[in-house]
Amino acid sequence: xxxxxxxxxxxxxxxxxxxxxxxxxxxxxxxxxxxxxxxxxxxxxxxxxxxxxxxxxxxxxxxxxxxxxxxxxxxxxxxxxxxxxxxxxxxxxxxxxxxxxxxxxxxxxxxxxxxxxxxxxxxxxxxxxxxxxxxxxxxxxxxxxxxxxxxxxxxxxxxxxxxxxxxxxxxxxxxxxxxxxxxxxxxxx
Amino acid sequence: xxxxxxxxxxxxxxxxxxxxxxxxxxxxxxxxxxxxxxxxxxxxxxxxxxxxxxxxxxxxxxxxxxxxxxxxxxxxxxxxxxxxxxxxxxxxxxxxxxxxxxxxxxxxxxxxxxxxxxxxxxxxxxxxxxxxxxxxxxxxxxxxxxxxxxxxxxxxxxxxxxxxxxxxxxxxxxxxxxxxxxxxxxxxxxxxxxxxxxxxxxxxxxxxxxxxxxxxxxxxxxxxxxxxxxxxxxxxxxxxxxxxxxxxxxxxxxxxxxxxxxxxxxxxxxxxxxxxxxxxxxxxxxxxxxxxxxxxxxxxxxxxxxxxxxxxxxxxxxxxxxxxxxxxxxxxx
Numbered sequence: 001x002x003x004x005x006x007x008x009x010x011x012x013x014x015x016x017x018x019x020x021x022x023x024x025x026x027x028x029x030x031x032x033x034x035x036x037x038x039x040x041x042x043x044x045x046x047x048x049x050x051x052x053x054x055x056x057x058x059x060x061x062x063x064x065x066x067x068x069x070x071x072x073x074x075x076x077x078x079x080x081x082x083x084x085x086x087x088x089x090x091x092x093x094x095x096x097x098x099x100x101x102x103x104x105x106x107x108x109x110x111x112x113x114x115x116x117x118x119x120x121x122x123x124x125x126x127x128x129x130x131x132x133x134x135x136x137x138x139x140x141x142x143x144x145x146x147x148x149x150x151x152x153x154x155x156x157x158x159x160x161x162x163x164x165x166x167x168x169x170x171x172x173x174x175x176x177x178x179x180x181x182x183x184x185x186x187x188x189x
Numbered sequence: 190x191x192x193x194x195x196x197x198x199x200x201x202x203x204x205x206x207x208x209x210x211x212x213x214x215x216x217x218x219x220x221x222x223x224x225x226x227x228x229x230x231x232x233x234x235x236x237x238x239x240x241x242x243x244x245x246x247x248x249x250x251x252x253x254x255x256x257x258x259x260x261x262x263x264x265x266x267x268x269x270x271x272x273x274x275x276x277x278x279x280x281x282x283x284x285x286x287x288x289x290x291x292x293x294x295x296x297x298x299x300x301x302x303x304x305x306x307x308x309x310x311x312x313x314x315x316x317x318x319x320x321x322x323x324x325x326x327x328x329x330x331x332x333x334x335x336x337x338x339x340x341x342x343x344x345x346x347x348x349x350x351x352x353x354x355x356x357x358x359x360x361x362x363x364x365x366x367x368x369x370x371x372x373x374x375x376x377x378x379x380x381x382x383x384x385x386x387x388x389x390x391x392x393x394x395x396x397x398x399x400x401x402x403x404x405x406x407x408x409x410x411x412x413x414x415x416x417x418x419x420x421x422x423x424x425x426x427x428x429x430x431x432x433x434x435x436x437x438x439x440x441x442x443x444x445x446x447x448x449x450x451x452x453x454x455x456x457x458x459x460x461x462x463x464x465x466x467x468x469x470x471x472x473x474x475x476x477x478x479x480x481x482x483x484x485x486x487x488x489x490x491x492x493x494x495x496x497x498x499x500x501x502x503x504x505x506x507x508x509x510x511x512x513x514x515x516x517x518x519x520x521x522x
């Protein structure tokens with residue numbers, strides 16, 4: 001049993017010897033364990049960027065496909081979606097959707113979540129009135145075989161190595177992924 | 190050469206057995222894992238969704254980079270939506286300076302894409318070797334035969350193999366023969382190499398944390414993009430982007446913030462503000478690549494998130510153009 005763990009790398013000293021400063025340190029299993037854990041920790045260290053863009057107006061088009069680099073052992077993610085508009089109109093905005101190649105792009109496959117905003121869609125403060133901005137995060141509920149649109153966690157390509165995942169986002173002005181579920185046992189990958 | 194054979198047994202002292210002596214494995218496996226990291230650890234160096242719309246015009250985007258010290262090959266991926274079946278030419282250039290108007294060297298293309306299917310996202314992928322001293326990368330699209338939307342540009346390290354020899358980043362490739370000899374020695378250097386190799390790769394491959402990129406071209410002038418002030422924001426900062434990044438496991442990080450912005454006239458100082466939660470940095474709109482660093486605190490854990498927002502200011506009667514904002518992270522900083 002080996003649980004995944006991304007170390008806090010702050011202040012790590014790359015030049016420091018694993019075996020310390022002794023001239024002839026004894027062979028130690030703890031060295032092997034530490035060295036092994038470091039390598040696994042590096043393999044899991046994938047930040048997910050905050051992508052800022054316009055994908056929520058007629059001029060820009062409302063669909064974007066993104067290539068996300070996913071580290072090993074990642075199972076499910078939540079999506080942070082930025083919405084923006086103006087309060088000049090009362091009609092509700094269309095719901096944003098996020099789908100992954102792993103989970104599919106069909107209507108029932110994608111995670112949908114309303115922005116909570118009403119009004120015409122514009123891009124931040126670029127219009128003639130102040131923009132209304134909201135960042136919404138998708139849910140963390142895992143639905144293995146969704147049969148209806150809903151707000152849920154996004155399935156990722158769980159495996160022993162990293163991969164590039166197609167993600168499609170609609171009606172958004174910003175996007176970021178956050179891996180929330182990992183394989184419980186790296187040895188089982 | 191001889192094999193020493195003591196005439197009497199050497200009785201091993203009990204404390205030695207608390208931790209058994211090392212054999213080829215699992216050290217061999219761990220070191221092979223570090224070779225795996227060098228070949229396959231591929232955090233994104235470039236990841237941006239350009240502020241763009243459907244068009245057939247030519248356009249270019251410029252981003253700051255800090256490539257591997259080893260001059261690695263990077264795979265570039267372009268996700269493109271064509272309105273109807275057609276093609277577009279793709280070009281990638283590098284620049285070791287900070288002036289986006291001069292000093293470019295072609296690294297790829299222009300090369301015509303494969304046939305893009307109308308109404309569907311297409312992926313164009315190719316390799317580009319980024320010199321270690323590259324500061325800027327320019328990605329250009331031209332000669333589109335149909336209306337296209339540039340959806341996303343991604344670049345990540347993708348060396349085709351692990352070649353022999355100590356690398357500039359400090360990585361020392363592990364040759365399996367070093368531990369293949371039965372009864373061979375396990376040196377302290379090989380034990381230490383587990384750590385130094387893993388951290389050399391980690392620290393050498395900076396990861397993009399945030400991006401907001403508009404077209405760099407001035408011709409046609411600012412045909413698609415946003416400049417401050419807008420009709421509403423005259424006299425006030427204009428918000429131009431907001432999103433959330435994740436740095437799993439981290440509680441604090443020093444981030445490098447890069448901006449390329451320009452003005453129609455007037456002063457340039459402190460016109461671009463990038464906010465990280467409750468902290469922020471301000472950078473100048475000089476037309477050149479400018480940068481600064483910021484230390485940010487994070488919640489830690491898997492969901493260690495960081496909200497990032499971009500604001501653009503302007504001086505009276507002048508316009509500020511933000512062409513590119515990129516945030517990079519070197520783990521450990």
